[in-house]
Amino acid sequence: MDWKTLQTAMADQGYIADDDLAMAVHLALALGRPLLLEGAAGVGKTEVARVLSQVQDTQLIRLQCYEGLDAAQAIYEWNYQRQLLSIRAAAEDGETGREVEERIFSEDFLLERPLLKAIRQEKSPVLLIDEVDRADEEFEAYLLEILSEFQVTVPELGTINAVTRPIVILTANGTRDLSDALRRRCLYAHVAYPDRATELAILNARCAGIEETLAGQIIGFVQSLRKEDLEKKPGIAEMLDFASALMGLGIADLTHDPVVLQASLATLLKTQSDRDNITTEVAQRIAGKAA
């Protein structure tokens, strides 16, 4: 599959990727390298992984990162309760220590977590490591080992090698600067807010049956809203919410009803000060320009 085909395949699944992104995804597949996607919140980074798993017709395994995420949650954990019970039972049956040890540190007692699960699939899955910048540096170090070797070492069991290599997608939106070591392991694509034409295509792909004039107005409105001085700029997800809200309310023209427009801004503006900044007059001005 060359990159143009991939771009079309992604579009069929409802994801409009620009050339850069499509090429980066294509190379990540072709070269077997992890792909790091960076960009503001709400530009569709996570969505890439979901769509890719549909295009490849494979499983999506997701690991949501958070501070304090450790090996026990990300890679594997022993089932301690079962182990304890097992040891007690063994003591009553008079089993020897050696046998017990071998039994309780076997696969049966191992709890798979996303990273281990991802390398043990028959068909290579899409592994999404979401918001990797939320995890701390210690976790980045685990990740480096897995991303370069695709193997996990469990001291009691030995090294588990990957059956198939997962397609790895990492996303980050700048909570913390990632280490150069991690960046160097990955291909990189920066996902920006889409331009007018792309965003219109996304809207048409996601909200089937939206009227042409309304769609144009929505995109014009959201695009100019992003140019305003806002704390949190509306992303694509917000734009889609906005569109569905307007469609649900049965609005055909943005400029008609200032009150409804102001109310539906709840889907776009997510902080108090942004709501205060975009007053009815400002919203009307922007909507007027977009119309």
Next chain:
Amino acid sequence: MSRVTKFAARDPGPAARMSGFIAHLRDNGMRLGVGETELGLHALTHVHAPSPQETRHALRAVCCGCAEDVERFDDLFDAFWMNGGRVAHKTIPTQTPASDHVHSSRNAKGSDADTGAGAPTTPDGDDGAAEADGEGKLMASIAQATMKKDLRDLVQPEDILQAQKIAERLGAALRDRRSRRRKQARKGDQIHYRKVIRQSLSTGGEPLQLFKKRRPDRPMKIVTICDVSGSMTTYAQVFLAFIAGLMRTDTTSDAYLFHTRLVRIAEALRDKDAIRALGRLSVLADGFGGGSKIGASLQQFSRTYARRFVDGRTVVLILSDGYDTDTPELIGEALATLKKRGCKIIWLNPLKGWAGYEPVARGMVAAMPHLDLFRPANRLADLADLERELTRL
């Protein structure tokens, strides 16, 4: 669009060109190695390499590592592959567009900084002004530089050594007790199951000894923002030595200078050679001793760098006298925005050490409600005294 570069007939082939390209990027401050050369060649086997556009997309995915790289990549790509045979080093200065007045020290080279690769010097422009290699000077059009000082005359290596010791102690005093990760410890609030099970094997499954886990203390990241405007010139020596020392002991800390604009100096100060670091700094700090725009600079910081580098585990250390040419409200607003990121803000004011000082400068008054700590400091010893206060923070 310009023509594709024609390489000389004796050119040994694609591999050499690719390594030439990677070297070209490296000379322009991107951090790439042999691995990328190989990966780049591999990538080209998967695309239609004769098409410049496809090659551009492919190499962008391979070579870039952050958003800034992506912005610069097009120019660098054109310079190497698309200029009909000449490798034009003119592209070197066309780095980040000057949309905001913020720039990074990542790629700045001082007057005597050794790039290690013998990068060619940019030809001077025909407007009569000499251009420097680094970004610092090229961006200086907005700065109202009234005088230029070489920081090497101001800061002595002994000071840096002493400052390094102080910085180390301050760093140790700043510990965050809100970690989420747990580590094995003798006393703790959670049971370390893994260890308990392992040990209970020897007692027939009876967990006789309970091992614990607890949250370890985390070091706080220190971000210093130093005012080097005219009114601060006398104190800049102390503060810059302190920052230099801090940067050398603590690899996670970050530093900025401001007068009429904000400059990130973290990378320049990490130079292994302390004196050369100051040389690079001098280039960046063009405009040193000029006017001060505290509000605008802090605002710029809170809107740009702070989003990337400041989190709940950061202490922002502002070294300034609070004399501002901007409206004081700007300072208040900027600090409020900064505070929302969850950081602690400490303001060290050299004037506060004076007898009878009241924070009457309007900027200072506006800043007061947002500060976690407001202390005097005009000697290295004062900074050392901070240790106790910081432990309590």
